[in-house]
Amino acid sequence: MAEPLTFYFDFSSPYGYLAAQRIDEIAARHGRNVVWKPYLLGVAFKETGGQPLLEIPVKGDYARHDIERSARQIGVPLVWPQAFPFSGVSASRAYYWLAERDEGAAKALARKLYRAAFGEGRDIAGPEAVATVAAELGHDKDDVRTALKDPAVKERLRREVDDAIQAGAFGSPYILVDGEPFWGHDRLDHIDKWLETGGW
């Protein structure tokens, strides 16, 4: 099987949420897998001088409108979380903790967390909120709580964030296809075409 795609995203990113609904299906059409890599946009922003999109005057209002329109376009529910933007640290740690043992289960948790945050407007920021969502998938709450405090898990996330930034990630979603970078949910159709044609 050809190289998997790498899907970098921040759990607090609505465009990442939208991309998460479609990326595996697009890749699968072309016989590709996708490796999911949650990271922390806030760290990347230190390099690029970026700031949370919806907080930017004028542009933020447009982005909110565009995100809602994009969700309608692809038929995905969108409910804004009350606290937004929120920290994706706990969600990301839970993902990598689970991914070490079972990548499929980790992806399922990521999808569930994203759906809780942007499909239902729930809080997924803190360890307790993440443990609650994980429990709905049958994970043991105490295991999750313990994992989120584990220095090895924390270190894993730090390393993944460094690796993501090393790989050029500066936004969410940021997707690598055979080394070719694509930034933004609006590039998913281009990725589909790229995989179909071998690029241009």
Next chain:
Amino acid sequence: MAEPLTFYFDFSSPYGYLAAQRIDEIAARHGRNVVWKPYLLGVAFKETGGQPLLEIPVKGDYARHDIERSARQIGVPLVWPQAFPFSGVSASRAYYWLAERDEGAAKALARKLYRAAFGEGRDIAGPEAVATVAAELGHDKDDVRTALKDPAVKERLRREVDDAIQAGAFGSPYILVDGEPFWGHDRLDHIDKWLETGGW
């Protein structure tokens, strides 16, 4: 005929250049005209804290790559101007000067200026450069030189920039379709779909 689309752009914007190659054709497919409105992104950036895209660390490198890839995708030549970003003030003034008498001629000049800048890498920043390009379309160089110094023409551009920002423009291209805003060359396919379906 239904309301025309409004196409806001900055002459120094490569994504604006790409959009300029396609917007009239897309609109025409749905029986629509397009009003072209060059404006000055630098003024909008004062509201949004924006900065020239290609100068942003990391993101700028990606953007350069994405612009080249987007140009290849739509089969449009792309040659980076030596001085970039450059001022679109003279080009915009020439556009509005001409538009007062002949909108079709003004659009033809805008297309020619864009093509000179990003299709051939020529300088279109100063009044002399703009007069030279205009002369290639048969306009009198001295007329252009005089127009570019005309206080009424300068005032017209100031007003158009204010109006663009009032209309919500903060990037290039920024396109209004029956009041619905679309930002970015990557939204042209969405505009096509929007016009076809009546929106979603």
